[in-house]
Amino acid sequence: MIEITNLIKTYAGKVHALNGIELEIGSGMFGLVGPNGAGKTTLMRIIAGLLRPTAGSVRVFGHDLASQRGRQEAKALLGYLPQELGFYPNLSGREFLDYMAILKGVTDSQERKQQIGELIELVRLTEVADRRLKTYSGGMKRRIGIAQALLGKPKLLIVDEPTVGLDPEERVRFRNLLSEMAGRCTVILSTHIVEDIGHSCSDLAVMDKGRVVFRGAPSDLITQARGHVWTITTQGEQPNGSLAVVSTLQMHDGVSYRVLGQPGALYPSAQPVEPSLEDGYIWLMRQSAAVMA
Ligand SMILES: Nc1ncnc2c1ncn2[C@@H]1O[C@H](COP(=O)(O)OP(=O)(O)OP(=O)(O)O)[C@@H](O)[C@H]1O
Numbered sequence: 350m351i352e353i354t355n356l357i358k359t360y361a362g363k364v365h366a367l368n369g370i371e372l373e374i375g376s377g378m379f380g381l382v383g384p385n386g387a388g389k390t391t392l393m394r395i396i397a398g399l400l401r402p403t404a405g406s407v408r409v410f411g412h413d414l415a416s417q418r419g420r421q422e423a424k425a426l427l428g429y430l431p432q433e434l435g436f437y438p439n440l441s442g443r444e445f446l447d448y449m450a451i452l453k454g455v456t457d458s459q460e461r462k463q464q465i466g467e468l469i470e471l472v473r474l475t476e477v478a479d480r481r482l483k484t485y486s487g488g489m490k491r492r493i494g495i496a497q498a499l500l501g502k503p504k505l506l507i508v509d510e511p512t513v514g515l516d517p518e519e520r521v522r523f524r525n526l527l528s529e530m531a532g533r534c535t536v537i538l539s540t541h542i543v544e545d546i547g548h549s550c551s552d553l554a555v556m557d558k559g560r561v562v563f564r565g566a567p568s569d570l571i572t573q574a575r576g577h578v579w580t581i582t583t584q585g586e587q588p589n590g591s592l593a594v595v596s597t598l599q600m601h602d603g604v605s606y607r608v609l610g611q612p613g614a615l616y617p618s619a620q621p622v623e624p625s626l627e628d629g630y631i632w633l634m635r636q637s638a639a640v641m642a
């Protein structure tokens with residue numbers, strides 16, 4: 350369980366990255382979504398004990414990160430896959446894991462060998478484990494990154510934008526691997542691919558400009574957009590500016606737009622459609638922008 354209270358982070362006295370976050374995260378897989386600069390990485394680095402907040406408190410399984418002792422105890426329970434993991438291109442996957450395990454304090458070489466062997470199998474890199482990292486594909490690098498985060502058997506796994514740059518198949522495979530992990534530890538996952546969350550998280554928060562603007566299940570986010578999603582077919586002219594276009598499809602008899610908003614009397618032939626998670630997200634971000642404006 351992670352308890353976050355009134356968390357504030359201001360960089361260099363002027364960049365307000367987190368503006369009073371209140372969040373409780375339970376077990377299973379938790380999704381953190383939001384646009385660029387929302388504060389996702391900042392929040393994850395603070396939970397991982399890598400960055401100190403300006404104010405507020407974070408407790409990780411009861412350990413208060415404000416104290417040196419609390420940070421140490423929390424650190425022993427967590428694994429972190431940063432948004433950009435530095436690699437050692439000339440090390441093999443196995444050598445890299447060995448090195449990271451030593452840094453994590455797995456000093457017994459027998460124990461290290463066993464954990465690394467198990468993890469390589471778990472992330473399905475057995476065949477390439479002795480190849481240099483510079484020969485790995487994006488997906489392989491992500492998987493070795495997860496293996497590295499799982500060294501020392503963490504109870505909390507934090508992964509920042511793990512699916513960026515992966516092809517669709519790798520993305521699905523990686524998502525499944527994370528879901529598998531969520532069976533044995535708490536996983537916090539950040540992404541701006543809303544779809545990744547819908548498929549794997551039961552609980553999520555949407556962040557915008559350093560605030561939590563939504564907290565709930567994916568289905569609750571979808572519900573927010575119900576009654577606001579429509580398709581409109583025109584002869585090519587853009588829909589009225591009050592409507593948000595989420596997709597455009599060229600048809601043989603015109604252009605079909607999927608829009609969010611109220612087409613009303615302007616478009617009497619507008620057809621209501623069932624919202625997707627992405628519609629819910631875009632609708633929420635528009636509401637949030639309107640409130641903040
Ligand atoms: N080291 C830093 N120094 C100054 N400002 C920073 C620093 N790191 C992040 N910021 C700023 O803090 C805000 C939040 O950044 P953060 O990286 O947490 O967002 P994010 O949600 O992870 O974005 P992205 O989706 O692009 O990864 C942004 O305005 C960013 O420019």
Ligand SMILES: [Mg+2]
Pocket residue numbers: 389390391432509510
């Ligand atoms: Mg980030």
